[in-house]
Amino acid sequence: xxxxxxxxxxxxxxxxxxxxxxxxxxxxxxxxxxxxxxxxxxxxxxxxxxxxxxxxxxxxxxxxxxxxxxxxxxxxxxxxxxxxxxxxxxxxxxxxxxxxxxxxxxxxxxxxxxxxxxxxxxxxxxxxxxxxxxxxxxxxxxxxxxxxxxxxxxxxxxxxxxxxxxxxxxxxxxxxxxxxxxxxxxxxxxxxxxxxxxxxxxxxxxxxxxxxxxxxxxxxxxxxxxxxxxxxxxxxxxxxxxxxxxxxxxxxxxxxxxxxxxxxxxxxxxxxxxxxxxxxxxxxxxxxxxxxxxxxxxxxxxxxxxxxxxxxxxxxxxxxxxxxxxxxxxxxxxxxxxxxxxxxxxxxxxxxxxxxxxxxxxxxxxxxxx
Numbered sequence: 151x152x153x154x155x156x157x158x159x160x161x162x163x164x165x166x167x168x169x170x171x172x173x174x175x176x177x178x179x180x181x182x183x184x185x186x187x188x189x190x191x192x193x194x195x196x197x198x199x200x201x202x203x204x205x206x207x208x209x210x211x212x213x214x215x216x217x218x219x220x221x222x223x224x225x226x227x228x229x230x231x232x233x234x235x236x237x238x239x240x241x242x243x244x245x246x247x248x249x250x251x252x253x254x255x256x257x258x259x260x261x262x263x264x265x266x267x268x269x270x271x272x273x274x275x276x277x278x279x280x281x282x283x284x285x286x287x288x289x290x291x292x293x294x295x296x297x298x299x300x301x302x303x304x305x306x307x308x309x310x311x312x313x314x315x316x317x318x319x320x321x322x323x324x325x326x327x328x329x330x331x332x333x334x335x336x337x338x339x340x341x342x343x344x345x346x347x348x349x350x351x352x353x354x355x356x357x358x359x360x361x362x363x364x365x366x367x368x369x370x371x372x373x374x375x376x377x378x379x380x381x382x383x384x385x386x387x388x389x390x391x392x393x394x395x396x397x398x399x400x401x402x403x404x405x406x407x408x409x410x411x412x413x414x415x416x417x418x419x420x421x422x423x424x425x426x427x428x429x430x431x432x433x434x435x436x437x438x439x440x441x442x443x444x445x446x447x448x449x450x451x452x453x454x455x456x457x458x459x460x461x462x463x464x465x466x467x468x469x470x471x472x473x474x475x476x477x478x479x480x481x482x483x484x485x486x487x488x489x490x491x492x493x494x495x496x497x498x499x500x501x502x503x504x505x506x507x508x509x510x511x512x513x514x515x516x517x518x519x520x
Contacts, residue, residue, distance in 0.1 A: 184300040184320035189478040208239040211436035220436035224450040259457035265302035291327035297360040321353040332447035346503030354495035371507035400517035404468035420486025428477035435471040
């Protein structure tokens, strides 16, 4: 099966590009978020390619005036991985590793957009994520993360929002590899294994730099993937930290952070402290994560488009599908010499199953009530 991508010198195996190894769970994905520095407008977009189940899907979300609007689309991939448009939603690579464009064409749900991401800093390659459940590979993923600015416009609920580079910052990532997609495996693990996942991801924007922190812990609190980076703007080289950690205080009765503090230990000595204050939650179900109808790789037929909206204040639950969030946060950075910086970003959280340092013992037990 030859496709358009086969005319580019990008092959990694003897197979045509249509075939991505042998694991049916292989995926290739774009993600974007953008926000004003005070968090009064937030948007997010994603597009996923699932070559071995022959599906491509995409989402575009906007949070404004306390309401989250989610537009979803899914179609047959038809083997053509370079046709990155799903219904009204399209992603265009304008200049690789520097500029990408998100377009949302007119549709019956009243969301339209044309916004372009411009890099503030170089892309950062996160350490490879490899995780097994017993003998079975759950994750084997490479990710790049890049902070930037946006320009363009968004229309939602009859309102046009002008997006300018001086007012909107955010983050994009690219990930590819193997993780669960589409229908659940018909034959579960034996003996059964309870799901456990502890994930924090915090890309932050400051006026003169960006930072990135992430951690995956096992049930004992031992980190199986953890990293922190600080990077200047306009092509500056990133500084990898010698060590890093996070301290999280939870909202009583939930698994969502009330506050968090990041500690970056520099290789040349000294520690940077970043205090995060969550303001409100963006629910990742809008991008398909844990969405019971629009999960990643879900079969929806040759082409399907869907929509939902809800008031953020109406969400009182922290359990799926409302467990996985990106909290918009303000950030205060204190450098080793005592200088401070103010910034903003997100703290992504997906915490399921036991986590001893947090006091979680079961699948979804919450932090104690005050």
